[in-house]
Amino acid sequence: MPTAPPVGVVIANHNNGAFVERTMESAARQSVRDLTVVVVDDASTDDSDEAIRRCLARLDDPRFRYLPLETNLGQAGALLRGMAGLDTPFVCFLDSDDVWYEDFVARHLAVHLNADFPVAMTYCDSHIIDANGRLLAGTAWWFDSSDPGAWNRRTVDPARLPTVDPSSGTITYPSRGGATFHPQWSLAGATNTTASMMLRRSFVDLVMAPPTQDLRLYVDYYLSTFAGLMTGAIAIDQPLYGYRMHGRNGHSDATVPGGAYNSSSRPWAPIRDYVLQMVQLVLRTESTALCRTFGEERHAEAEALIAAAIGDLPAPADKPRWRPELLLARAADLLGGGLPRRRLRGRS
Numbered sequence: 001m002p003t004a005p006p007v008g009v010v011i012a013n014h015n016n017g018a019f020v021e022r023t024m025e026s027a028a029r030q031s032v033r034d035l036t037v038v039v040v041d042d043a044s045t046d047d048s049d050e051a052i053r054r055c056l057a058r059l060d061d062p063r064f065r066y067l068p069l070e071t072n073l074g075q076a077g078a079l080l081r082g083m084a085g086l087d088t089p090f091v092c093f094l095d096s097d098d099v100w101y102e103d104f105v106a107r108h109l110a111v112h113l114n115a116d117f118p119v120a121m122t123y124c125d126s127h128i129i130d131a132n133g134r135l136l137a138g139t140a141w142w143f144d145s146s147d148p149g150a151w152n153r154r155t156v157d158p159a160r161l162p163t164v165d166p167s168s169g170t171i172t173y174p175s176r177g178g179a180t181f182h183p184q185w186s187l188a189g190a191t192n193t194t195a196s197m198m199l200r201r202s203f204v205d206l207v208m209a210p211p212t213q214d215l216r217l218y219v220d221y222y223l224s225t226f227a228g229l230m231t232g233a234i235a236i237d238q239p240l241y242g243y244r245m246h247g248r249n250g251h252s253d254a255t256v257p258g259g260a261y262n263s264s265s266r267p268w269a270p271i272r273d274y275v276l277q278m279v280q281l282v283l284r285t286e287s288t289a290l291c292r293t294f295g296e297e298r299h300a301e302a303e304a305l306i307a308a309a310i311g312d313l314p315a316p317a318d319k320p321r322w323r324p325e326l327l328l329a330r331a332a333d334l335l336g337g338g339l340p341r342r343r344l345r346g347r348s
Contacts, residue, residue: 074216185228
């Protein structure tokens, strides 16, 4: 019988010295042991380097490698630098202030290797936790959502209710094993954060075409959009990690008031449109490779969906070139006020 493939993990850290050790430890505790973990420090200015080195010494785990960067590259640049040291067919990107549960990699591998249909990306639900790891919400409301406005009254499934130990305060949820295949991307759909995903390395190599300075944040939205467009994606209906809202970064600066809340006080639409325009540009500039890999029909459908989403005209016959001066100017405008975090978040 065949054996499971190895998995590569990149932990890109920037100024998360208060949390990165717990993040690294959660990767080390994975039930799947065939991992290679690259920790990239993206030119942090806090005590991250000291924390990372301290954790590496404590773990004494040969599966871990450390790559400190002298210049800040942003999320895409740091992830690609870390991925360059991996030769695994599957990769995961673990945000340096989140924590995986022990069966994260095992569950994602099982879903990726299903006997129904192979996809580029799997993603899962999350718990929302605070700076101290205390539970704030049992789900990310945006996970796998399509139209919150269409929600109806419903009975809450008992399988979604936890047991609270009155003496220790420990919260235990029943196991949930469902997975849903989404064959096509939708603007109304949502996946989850970077730390929720496992991707095929060959897919990431194919679509990560933009200059990294133009994708300093929101790699998750970029990759999840492309995965939905070109292969579809599978949602794992189970919280397999803790998504930390600690309020001390520039993104999760809001609270958890309940409802379809926004974890950021800043608007999402400008970021969404910027990333979708980047996806559209790559669909055009890399059309030959994408058509060869996924077929002309799938590529044309992807172009039509993105054009409709951003209200653009069909792609011209000639392939436009990257215009970094325009993208950088747009990115500077967005970064000037601090980028928000919302359904599909990215971190640097």
